[in-house]
Amino acid sequence: MLTRAGGYPNLSGVDIGAIPKLYSPRVVQSFHEQSVMVHVTDTDAEGLEGIQEQGDQVTFRKRGTISVFDYEVGHLADPEVPQTSAIKLNVDKAKAYNFLINAVDEKQSDIVLSDEHVDEAGATMAEEIDEDYFGTIVAAVPAANKGATAGAKSGAYNLGATGSPVEITTTNALEVFTRMTAVLGEQNVRQRGDLVAVIPEWFRHLLLNSDLRKALEMADDESAIRSGKLGRLDTVDIFCSNKLAMVDDGGSLCTRIWGGHRKAVVSATQLVHNEYLKTERDFGVIYRGLKVYGYKALQPEATVELYAKKG
16 A cells, blocks of 8 residues: 555545455466376276276276297197186275355355365365375386386396485486386387376476477477376377375485386276255355276286486
8 A cells, every 4th residue: 555644644545445345257276287197097997887986896807828839740739728817996995075155155256156166176186186196006016117127128227216216317317217118118018109107397397408308299288288298208108297206215305206008007087976965054055076086007017117306
């Protein structure tokens, strides 16, 4: 407020109500990440009509292996019977919201309070599911695809381990990134294409300030906003997320960077309840929603972990 000379009256003072209070029709929204999990996993299970409640289960059948042998004329080995196996996806996790909008507030507000807060709840729910996923799925990565001696064939790639994370700088960012694809290659995964990697913001910053910028095939603005996809490098679609698991390792903040084949992990999310009802204790409406979800590493050998810190 402007200052006034001593004794000069304030004819527009707040106390006499001369200054009108105006409210913008624009609602200040919270910043939320776009969900990444659904873009880096196999979501085919979401199309199954049976997923209705927490506790539902989906069974995937894995084809068996077939032996190949040297053939000699006149001697044919007895036929073998393929042994198939079943992998079960348990939709055993759930997130919910439950809030009340008072009838007086809704009536007197110039914005639709219920819609704004339902959107906020949905965005927060998606973020928490991502955080749960990335904090858990790294445990499924096999020993050959992580650690200081990663590589199923060579054991030649340092992907970092507790106490000795890989330190990434603009100088070695490309070489470190391609260690992950090399490890997947030794599992015959890279050759199948459709690879993804989820990196933290600090790794993205190092990539974009190194000589890699020319090598990156950057995503268009629309796709980046929609999915968090940054671009493509070494046949890998790169996504960025703040929900990767982080560890305080001897005073160094380290990130558990995850990647692999899209078909390696199956996930399913379903909004099973989205309802509103009048409250019995007051005038107003309760809005509540329930989303069930689950994920399972069907082919853990097709996933990789890089344990690293910013140099």
